Amino acid sequence: xSDRRDPLRVEYGAGGDGPRVVRQPxxxxxxxxAATYVxxxxxxxxxxxxxxxxxxxxxSMISAAGAWDRMELARRLDRAGATxxxxxxxxxxxxxxxxxxxxxxxxxxxxxxxxxxxxxxxDDIGRVVRQIxxxxxxxxxxxxxxxxxxLLRRIYPGGHPYGVSGLxxxxxxxxxxxxxxxxFHRERYLDAAGLFVATGPESLEAVERRAAQLFGKATGSxxxxxxxxxxxxxxxxxxxxxxAGRSQVEVRLGGPSIPRSDPRYPAxxxxxxxxxxRPLLGRLFQRVRERxxxxxxxxxxxxxxxxxxYWVAHAGxxxxxxxxxxxxxxxxxxxxxxxNVAAGELDAIRESAIGEIPLSLETTTExxxxxxxxxxxxxxxxxxxxxxAVLRGISPGEVRDAARVALDPDQAVTVIAGPLGxx
Amino acid sequence: xxxxAFRPAVRRFSLPNGLRVVLAPSDDSPTASVxxxxxxxxxNERPGITGASHWxxxxxxxxxxxxxxxxxxxxxxxxxxxxxxxxxxxxxxxFTTVPRAHLAVPLDIEADxxxxxxxxxxxxxxxxxxxxxxxxxxxxxxxxxxxxxxxQLAFRHHPYRWDALGRRLDIEQxxxxxxxxxxxxxxGPKNATLVIAGGFDLRPTxxxxxxxxxxxxxxxxxxxxxxxxxxxxxxxxxxLAGPGTTPYVEVGxxxxxxxxxxxxxxxxxxxxLGGETRLFAAGxxxxxxxxxPTSRLYRALVDPGLAVRAGSDWRPRTYPSLFTxxxxxxxxxxxxxxxxxxxxxxxxxxxxxxxxxxxxxxxTKIERGRALAYEGATRVGFRLGYFETxxxxxxxxxxYNTLRRTSAKEVRERARSLFDRQHRVxxxxxxAPERSDE
Numbered sequence: 001x002s003d004r005r006d007p008l009r010v011e012y013g014a015g016g017d018g019p020r021v022v023r024q025p026x027x028x029x030x031x032x033x034a035a036t037y038v039x040x041x042x043x044x045x046x047x048x049x050x051x052x053x054x055x056x057x058x059x060s061m062i063s064a065a066g067a068w069d070r071m072e073l074a075r076r077l078d079r080a081g082a083t084x085x086x087x088x089x090x091x092x093x094x095x096x097x098x099x100x101x102x103x104x105x106x107x108x109x110x111x112x113x114x115x116x117x118x119x120x121x122x123d124d125i126g127r128v129v130r131q132i133x134x135x136x137x138x139x140x141x142x143x144x145x146x147x148x149x150x151l152l153r154r155i156y157p158g159g160h161p162y163g164v165s166g167l168x169x170x171x172x173x174x175x176x177x178x179x180x181x182x183x184f185h186r187e188r189y190l191d192a193a194g195l196f197v198a199t200g201p202e203s204l205e206a207v208e209r210r211a212a213q214l215f216g217k218a219t220g221s222x223x224x225x226x227x228x229x230x231x232x233x234x235x236x237x238x239x240x241x242x243x244a245g246r247s248q249v250e251v252r253l254g255g256p257s258i259p260r261s262d263p264r265y266p267a268x269x270x271x272x273x274x275x276x277x278r279p280l281l282g283r284l285f286q287r288v289r290e291r292x293x294x295x296x297x298x299x300x301x302x303x304x305x306x307x308x309x310y311w312v313a314h315a316g317x318x319x320x321x322x323x324x325x326x327x328x329x330x331x332x333x334x335x336x337x338x339x340n341v342a343a344g345e346l347d348a349i350r351e352s353a354i355g356e357i358p359l360s361l362e363t364t365t366e367x368x369x370x371x372x373x374x375x376x377x378x379x380x381x382x383x384x385x386x387x388x389a390v391l392r393g394i395s396p397g398e399v400r401d402a403a404r405v406a407l408d409p410d411q412a413v414t415v416i417a418g419p420l421g422x423x
Numbered sequence: 424x425x426x427x428a429f430r431p432a433v434r435r436f437s438l439p440n441g442l443r444v445v446l447a448p449s450d451d452s453p454t455a456s457v458x459x460x461x462x463x464x465x466x467n468e469r470p471g472i473t474g475a476s477h478w479x480x481x482x483x484x485x486x487x488x489x490x491x492x493x494x495x496x497x498x499x500x501x502x503x504x505x506x507x508x509x510x511x512x513x514x515x516x517x518f519t520t521v522p523r524a525h526l527a528v529p530l531d532i533e534a535d536x537x538x539x540x541x542x543x544x545x546x547x548x549x550x551x552x553x554x555x556x557x558x559x560x561x562x563x564x565x566x567x568x569x570x571x572x573x574x575q576l577a578f579r580h581h582p583y584r585w586d587a588l589g590r591r592l593d594i595e596q597x598x599x600x601x602x603x604x605x606x607x608x609x610x611g612p613k614n615a616t617l618v619i620a621g622g623f624d625l626r627p628t629x630x631x632x633x634x635x636x637x638x639x640x641x642x643x644x645x646x647x648x649x650x651x652x653x654x655x656x657x658x659x660x661x662x663l664a665g666p667g668t669t670p671y672v673e674v675g676x677x678x679x680x681x682x683x684x685x686x687x688x689x690x691x692x693x694x695x696l697g698g699e700t701r702l703f704a705a706g707x708x709x710x711x712x713x714x715x716p717t718s719r720l721y722r723a724l725v726d727p728g729l730a731v732r733a734g735s736d737w738r739p740r741t742y743p744s745l746f747t748x749x750x751x752x753x754x755x756x757x758x759x760x761x762x763x764x765x766x767x768x769x770x771x772x773x774x775x776x777x778x779x780x781x782x783x784x785x786x787t788k789i790e791r792g793r794a795l796a797y798e799g800a801t802r803v804g805f806r807l808g809y810f811e812t813x814x815x816x817x818x819x820x821x822x823y824n825t826l827r828r829t830s831a832k833e834v835r836e837r838a839r840s841l842f843d844r845q846h847r848v849x850x851x852x853x854x855a856p857e858r859s860d861e
Binding site for chain 1: 449451452453454460492493496497499500501502503504507520521522523525548549550551552553554555556557558559560562563564572665666667669670689705713715716717725726728730731732751753754784787788790792795797800801802817854855
């Protein structure tokens with residue numbers, strides 16, 4: 001019999017009359033709940049010339065819904081002590097509500113109203129479009145976001161959803177009409193298969209009943225991924241983006257990577273942790289900051305999504321130091337795939353990753369993120385329970401081999417953005 | 424309300440060397456969070472050593488008798504823990520959260536570095552560029568430049584006039600000996616509070632705290648800031664230009680210190696204008712992120728399309744500081760229009776005060792936020808340590824109770840006094856034209 005109190009062990013619903021359901025017990029002592037509705041509504045599904053619609057839908061739908069205008073919706077949240085948020089990614093979109101467990105009923109009702117009956121009032125659309133336009137501009141003028149943007153569009157060119165931020169362009173968002181939003185919402189939120197994840201004291205049966213009652217049976221099936229094949233990015237190359245008047249130079253080195261479902265993912269996860277993903281222990285932090293004192297931040301990330309992925313090594317440094325930092329970052333990327341990580345180093349990294357699991361369960365919102373991640377990738381219900389054993393079973397050779405594929409320096413692109421100096 | 428994660432029961436005591444200790448055990452917590460709060464921050468600095476508090480904070484990770492360089496990180500992260508520190512105007516706080524079985528690790532570290540951090544010359548030099556880099560990263564943001572300028576403009580005598588990161592020149596020129604001297608002066612049990620929250624047993628942990636920390640000599644000075652900022656004699660304004668694409672404005676007014684009777688009404692003004700309930704917001708240290716559509720500034724600036732973002736900011740400080748309002752212009756909107764809209768919004772509050780409905784909604788929001796503010800050992804450690812450090816005992820309850828009692832009339836009176844044009848400080852940021860590829 002499964003332990004229904006361990007937040008590491010989620011429960012999958014039987015798949016009855018409602019959306020796919022996943023339930024997670026709350027962390028010990030928590031008095032709140034969190035619930036998320038996930039749909040295949042990421043910006044991969046933006047129609048041509050309507051780039052940005054997934055973001056505009058995601059951000060404007062939480063403004064007003066059903067009988068509630070913006071003020072009434074916001075007041076209801078404040079009165080309940082709740083938070084409502086939405087986000088879109090390349091593949092999916094989600095709406096999350098968090099609040100006191102005692103308000104489970106009315107707050108899940110509110111979530112469903114927002115998901116199923118957003119108003120898309122003209123004022124709200126206008127406001128969101130203005131805000132997105134400002135973020136488009138900032139994406140170009142901030143060295144950090146500019147470096148990310150230049151890197152990703154080179155790894156995944158041609159408008160691939162992993163290669164863009166989903167903000168669209170000035171022209172594409174200016175062109176959006178309410179009808180575009182309504183159509184996108186109907187296709188991607190109402191007709192497509194949804195996923196409901198709840199973290200809290202309600203039983204799985206109660207969550208299933210509630211989900212069926214609120215969301216009904218989605219008639220659609222899983223949305224086919226509109227992009228196929230390996231990215232056609234130009235490998236290699238160093239791209240400089242001079243940006244006068246800034247103080248810090250942002251360095252990025254990255255390339256395409258594996259999807260989450262790849263059997264090498266756990267080893268690739270560890271390879272990235274060794275490189276720079278593990279806070280304070282990663283090689284980039286140790287070499288660039290701790291030993292050389294060249295940067296405030298130096299780290300790496302592995303974004304393994306459902307249909308593909310990418311990896312990025314980051315550092316922020318001064319105009320007089322970036323020339324030393326770039327080869328240093330590159331050499332660490334090469335090293336992690338060229339030689340076996342020492343047993344002691346690997347042990348420290350993986351025990352750290354295992355040890356931090358209880359920290360991920362401090363609050364309802366943190367635990368909920370684990371559940372949503374697991375549910376989205378359709379991983380087994382006890383994935384997080386078995387995660388320590390999986391990590392402990394990985395050898396240094398497997399880490400190296402996974403790094404060669406998932407953090408491949410031969411396919412890497414380098415971007416340097418900021419005050420590059422007179423060189 | 425049945426559903427709360429309200430403040431746990433605590434045990435408070437002091438050691439003979441002056442260290443204040445707060446223990447907040449929670450049987451079912453899988454983690455334990457250890458916080459050490461020192462009552463030293465940029466308020467204790469002077470020109471020439473601005474940024475010293477922040478730099479010392481960095482150096483406390485760079486070596487002490489039992490922990491060589493990098494070993495603190497390895498000891499904590501190696502058991503799956505997380506650690507960090509932050510420096511404010513009035514305090515510096517260090518925290519470590521670990522799986523509960525490893526509570527001894529942060530206790531050992533904090534006892535070791537409380538008075539015996541090494542702060543070696545070579546490490547100071549290496550860290551100098553790291554701190555430069557941290558500052559450079561902040562300087563890339565117009566909002567940082569504006570805020571730094573705003574405080575510089577508002578304060579001519581008081582140390583609140585510089586940012587906790589310190590001035591560039593001081594970061595370049597400060598010596599290792601100055602840092603060691605600063606550390607010796609302000610770090611020690613007499614100027615610190617140790618907070619442990621989460622999964623641990625009370626009695627054995629208290630014994631362990633006494634064993635590890637009692638032997639530390641009773642050093643550490645809590646020094647009052649002698650500089651008093653004279654009343655402003657008129658409005659002040661500064662115009663900045665730099666990279667970017669969006670005009671930005673921040674306006675400040677002189678605000679009361681934490682122990683001023685006017686503080687609760689000022690907090691309510693902040694919540695009315697910007698929507699943040701700060702210390703009484705659920706689920707975060709300082710307030711919830713995100714938008715506040717019911718707030719007055721949002722309705723006055725964002726809704727009609729003048730700004731894409733607008734809010735207010737006020738944090739409790741030991742000495743009188745600033746209440747600020749900021750707005751990021753929507754495309755094509757001039758800063759003058761934004762400023763006029765800000766003036767109208769604050770003027771209306773000062774003239775008419777809040778409505779009864781606003782006050783009712785705000786009280787509910789504060790009550791609800793407080794009910795979930797103590798979820799998780801790390802947040803418990805933060806809240807207990809914060810209130811212990813910045814104010815007298817019972818501060819949180821007193822603030823909360825006064826907030827609930829404060830009337831609309833008191834808020835209006837406070838707004839009239841706060842938004843005095845003679846105390847108004849404004850910094851405008853205009854983006855310099857640059858080539859765009861869009």
